[in-house]
Amino acid sequence: MRILGIESSCDETAAAVVEDGHRLLSNVVRTQIDIHKVYGGVVPEVAARSHIEVINPVINQALEDAHLTWADIDGIAVTYAPGLSGSLLVGTLAARTLAAQKHIPLYPIHHVEAHVYANFITDQANGIDLTLPTTQPTFPMLALIVSGGHSQLVLFRDHGDYELLGQTQDDAVGEAFDKVAKIIGLPYPGGPSIAEAAKSGDPKKYQLPKAKMQGAYDFSFSGLKTAVLRAVQREVGVDTTFPSFELPGLLNDAQRADFAASFQNTAIETLVDKAEKAFHDRSPASVVIAGGVAANQELRRQLQERLPIDINYAPMQLCTDNGAMIATLGCFYAARKEATSPFSLEIQPSLSMTKTAWNQAA
Ligand code: KG4
Ligand code: ZN
Numbered sequence: 027m028r029i030l031g032i033e034s035s036c037d038e039t040a041a042a043v044v045e046d047g048h049r050l051l052s053n054v055v056r057t058q059i060d061i062h063k064v065y066g067g068v069v070p071e072v073a074a075r076s077h078i079e080v081i082n083p084v085i086n087q088a089l090e091d092a093h094l095t096w097a098d099i100d101g102i103a104v105t106y107a108p109g110l111s112g113s114l115l116v117g118t119l120a121a122r123t124l125a126a127q128k129h130i131p132l133y134p135i136h137h138v139e140a141h142v143y144a145n146f147i148t149d150q151a152n153g154i155d156l157t158l159p160t161t162q163p164t165f166p167m168l169a170l171i172v173s174g175g176h177s178q179l180v181l182f183r184d185h186g187d188y189e190l191l192g193q194t195q196d197d198a199v200g201e202a203f204d205k206v207a208k209i210i211g212l213p214y215p216g217g218p219s220i221a222e223a224a225k226s227g228d229p230k231k232y233q234l235p236k237a238k239m240q241g242a243y244d245f246s247f248s249g250l251k252t253a254v255l256r257a258v259q260r261e262v263g264v265d266t267t268f269p270s271f272e273l274p275g276l277l278n279d280a281q282r283a284d285f286a287a288s289f290q291n292t293a294i295e296t297l298v299d300k301a302e303k304a305f306h307d308r309s310p311a312s313v314v315i316a317g318g319v320a321a322n323q324e325l326r327r328q329l330q331e332r333l334p335i336d337i338n339y340a341p342m343q344l345c346t347d348n349g350a351m352i353a354t355l356g357c358f359y360a361a362r363k364e365a366t367s368p369f370s371l372e373i374q375p376s377l378s379m380t381k382t383a384w385n386q387a388a
Pocket of ligand 1: 036172173174175176199200201203204215216217218221317318319320321322323345346347
């Protein structure tokens with residue numbers, strides 16, 4: 027079974043073909059990072075218009091790279107939730123139109139659930155050169171999902187059968203990376219630039235707080251971001267009324283690196299503390315991490331160091347937004363669930379992942 031996956035929920039236009047839920051046949055990702063960089067973050071209207079320009083070429087490229095025609099495609103999987111509404115519309119309408127026109131079954135996919143499925147890709151066609159895990163995760167599977175919009179710990183009992191153990195009560199961890207990068211004057215997206223700057227910084231230089239939460243597996247990153255802002259203000263000797271956009275100009279590179287390293291270390295320790303507790307409480311058979319922040323090498327290192335289980339990490343290219351993860355989850359949908367009508371699928375910009383579990387109402 028071959029599924030075409032289409033993703034356009036934020037600032038990447040992506041399409042990919044996956045066979046039988048594990049074999050990657052093509053993977054095309056067109057990122058808008060350079061377009062949004064000048065604004066310091068994603069501008070929703072610009073994102074939507076940019077998706078419109080490239081969606082068809084990206085989809086065609088995914089078929090071409092896989093050496094396939096439409097007749098070889100058994101289903102189209104598309105991100106319909108959650109994300110920026112204008113961006114989601116572009117991919118969803120493209121998928122609906124193609125499904126209707128070519129009589130191919132259509133499967134609506136939740137973006138956050140799909141991030142987890144990057145970990146199920148274990149095989150690739152000639153010409154794709156990713157370092158993939160050799161085996162798929164087994165159930166029960168503990169998933170730490172960490173992206174620009176989400177931070178949550180989820181226990182999967184099976185495909186589509188999962189329990190949300192905890193989640194962020196305010197900012198997502200990727201959002202905190204992006205905001206802290208702005209405060210200390212590092213370029214967007216903040217995750218990779220903080221990770222790079224942190225390499226030459228001292229992670230113990232600034233003492234930053236870890237939020238105490240009521241829910242054992244819940245997170246909070248908004249206080250950490252404010253704590254960095256206050257520490258920077260103290261470091262350069264200004265008060266809280268000083269315009270924050272002028273702060274980066276008062277920091278030198280060594281201070282910037284120390285702030286990056288101290289923030290990164292505190293954010294990662296927070297994630298790993300909760301994941302470690304969930305692991306010991308629930309004894310999963312496998313652990314995966316997913317979402318853009320899962321590309322962070324220090325997170326991978328600390329998690330592996332603290333958990334007494336081998337973790338098979340997906341390649342960094344499949345952690346940030348892509349069509350491969352959408353197509354992979356689409357394969358499991360196609361094998362077990364009814365297709366959706368291409369004439370009625372609506373986007374759901376703020377739908378929680380728990381609403382899409384298969385063990386609830388469809
Ligand atoms: O999953 P993703 O590509 O998009 C969303 O669904 O949100 O995640 C993007 C987030 C951004 O906040 C970005 O700064 C963060 O992932 N990110 C990283 C790294 N690479 C991307 N955060 C920490 N370390 C990285 N190496
Ligand atoms: Zn994402």
